[in-house]
Amino acid sequence: MKKFLAYARDYKKELILAISCIEAETLFELIIPIMMADIIDVGIVNGDKSYILLKGFQMVVCAIISLVLGNLCARFTAACGNGIGASIRAAEFQKMQTYSFSNTDKFSTPSLVTRLTSDVTTIQNSITNGLRPGFRSPVMLFVAIFLSFRINAALAVVFLIAAPVLGIVLFIIVKNVRPLYAKMQNAVDYVNRIIQENLTAIRVVKAYVREDHEIAKFEEVNQNLKKNSERAFSLAVLNMPAFQFVMYGTILSILWFGGKLVWVGDMKVGSLTSFLSYVLQVLNSLMMFSNVFLLFTRSLTSWKRILEVMEEEPAITDDRAINDDWATIEEGVITEEHGLGKDKAISNNLTKELRIKSGNISFEQVYFKYKDNAKEYVLSDISIEIKSGQTVGIIGPTGSAKSTLVQLIPRLYEATSGNISIDGHPIYEYTQKHLRDSIAMVLQKNILFSGTVKENLLWGKEDATMEEIERACHIACVDEFIDRLNKGYDTELGQGGVNVSGGQKQRLCIARAILKAPKILILDDSTSAVDTATEAKIKEGLAKELPGMTKIIVAQRITSIMDADQILILEDGKINAIGTHNSLLEENEIYQDIYYSQQQGGSL
Structure with a gap:
């Protein structure tokens, strides 16, 4: 609850005002039955018309005040509930931005979406719908019981039997419905997963005429959600x-x-x-309180799911260098920074931020596996030196971990053991922001965002001039097709760039990376959808216009890397050979097989 209340601090004023309105409204409502009793027992019995009108007027005033207080309560409660929901949603999204690839691999994307939307909405609704009955029912319960005993203590003994009976029944219902809510939220995850997969791969579904199969898959998870929801709500409505x-x-x-x-x-x-009015109020307050417990039970399930996201520790942090260095204290090595304390040392380390100047890269006996408990390494004993300004090609059979290797350089994944250095410093000594600012990476899966072509290019450099944009587009051969788009650089791209071809999308992604002016450029099979003539122009432009930039090219086609200064052949996550095109073509069997198979395929 402490963690939850931290998000309510900014809305403390609205919360206090809402609770005050609730309690005042309840007290005014509880006065009305007393006035009604006086009208009957005094006014009607004695035939005192003026007394009846006076008490009736007082009842109307109390009802109007209760109405106004109820309206204010609704406004303050809505502001509080929606505000807290927005704060949790913002904090959760911000936390997700700190995740590395290994963190996001732990949660499925649909599950993260559900935790960010549906689970937060559940908590938000619990506040807006549960705050009023939650604070109203206890006051109404105890005041109504007190007044009932005051009216007739002997008759009020009935409460001592009725209230515990209702309380026990409601407790049993809440206890059994709680685990069902967790199953229901997990079922929502599965539904979201199927929907996302279907919409993302809708072209594949259409191409393979698998609509019926997808409908059947969705029907299965949809029925599972229906079954879990029915079980939960059928018990709750008892x-x-x-x-x-x-x-x-x-x-x-x-x-x-x-x-x-x-x-x-x-x-x-x-x-x-x-x-009798107080009896109804007492029982109604118990009923309202049970509904609050049901809301709380469901929101508690959602809050636990959100906490899993919030408490997930990022696998990659900027303070690793300090943490590693701090361990030397145990060996008796005390530095000036150690005397400042760990937090101060981390702060000083970030202030003295290292900068990548040339782009020399060194792998020293690097091993990697996605999970610590995995039996085998994905990459094993990787050692290679890449000098600044060099162009290095990486090739190998499918599944040889080529993409994984280059993703270690910007710390998208953390090497399990060994060391990766840039300009002589381990990459973890650089802040993630500076490291990734200095490295431009065009991933194997090209991603464009909704917006214009220009807005997508400006991801590389927000304040880029039109001249810089046109230069990057010229190198990436974007200028060959940009004029054919209906509005040129102002053409709106659909979600994921659906209105441009695969080759055009790749060239736009390359231009975006070039515009970043990085020290290191990584192209992960980024020209696979581009024809060989255009690919040759892009390579020529990179070599001519960006000679000092370190370039790493992961490719399936030998033509993409044959001019590289050195070529790395990966096989089963290990280095099979390193050399130039000519030396590997003479000596390496894997390279020969790839080269001649592609030559033969080209001649056909």
Whole structure:
């Protein structure tokens, strides 16, 4: 609860005002039955018309005040609930931005979307719908019981039987419905996953005529959600029958015993009427409180799911260098910064931020696996030196971990063991922001965002001039097709760039990376959809216009890397050979097989 209340601090004023309005509204409502009893027992019995009008006017005033307070309560509650929901959503999204690839791999994307939307909405609704009954029902319960005992203590003993019975029944319902809410939210995850997969791959679905298969898959998870929801809500709605059973039983008992008291003259009709009003308020308050518990139970399930996201520690942090260095204290090595304390040392380290100047890259016996408990390494004993300004090609059979290797350089994943250095410093000594600012990477899966062509290019450099944009587009051969788009650089791209071809999308992504003016450029199979003539122009432009930039090219085609200064052949996550095109073509069997198979395929 402490973590949750931290998000409520900014809305403390609205929360206090809402609670104050709730309590005041409740007190005014509780006064009305007393006035009604006075009208019957005094005004009507004595035939005092002026007394009846006075008390009636007082009841109207109390009702109007309650109405105004209720309206204010609704406004303050909405502001509080929606505000807290927005704060949690913002904090959760911000936390997700700190995740590395290994963190996001732990949660499925649909599950993260559900936790960011549906789960937050559940908590938000619990506040807006549960705050009023949550603070109203206890006051109404105890005040109504107090006033009932004041009217007739003997008759009020009925509460001592009715209230515990209803409380026990409601407790059993809440206890059993809680685990069902967790299953229901997990079922929502599965539904979102199927929807996302289908919409993302809709072209593949259409191409393979798999609509019926997808419908069947969706029907399965949809029915699973329906079944879990029905089980949860069918148990939750037992609240109402239980409430009605106890309420009508209590009313019958009070009418029976109260009628006898009225008959013998020990109780007035007006008192019995007001007593019944308080009975309904007591039982209604118990019912409202049980509904609050149901809302709280469901929101608690959602909050636990959100906490899993919030408490997930980023696998990659900027303070690794300090953490590693701090361990030397145990060996008796004390530096000036150690004397400042760990937090201060981290702050000083970030202030003295290292800068990448040339782009020399060194791999020293690097091993990597996606999970610590995995039996085998994805990459094993990787050692290679890449000098500043060099062009390095990486090739190998499918599944040889080429993409994984280059993703270690900007720390999208963290090497399990070994060391990767840039300009002589381990990459973890650079801040992630500076490291990734200095490295431009065009991933194997090209991503464009909704917006114009220009807005997508400006991801590389927000304040880029039109001249810089045109230069980057010339190198990436974007200028060959940009004029054919209906509005040129102002052409709106659909979600994911659906209105441009695969080759055009790749060239736009390359231009975006070039515009970043990085020290290191990584192209991960980024020209696979481009024809060889255009690819040759891009390579020529990179070599001519960006000679000092370190370039790493992951490719399937030998033509993409044959001019590289050195070529790295990966096989099963290990280095098979390193050399130039000519030396590998003479000596390496894997390279020969790839080269001649592609030559033969080209001649066909």
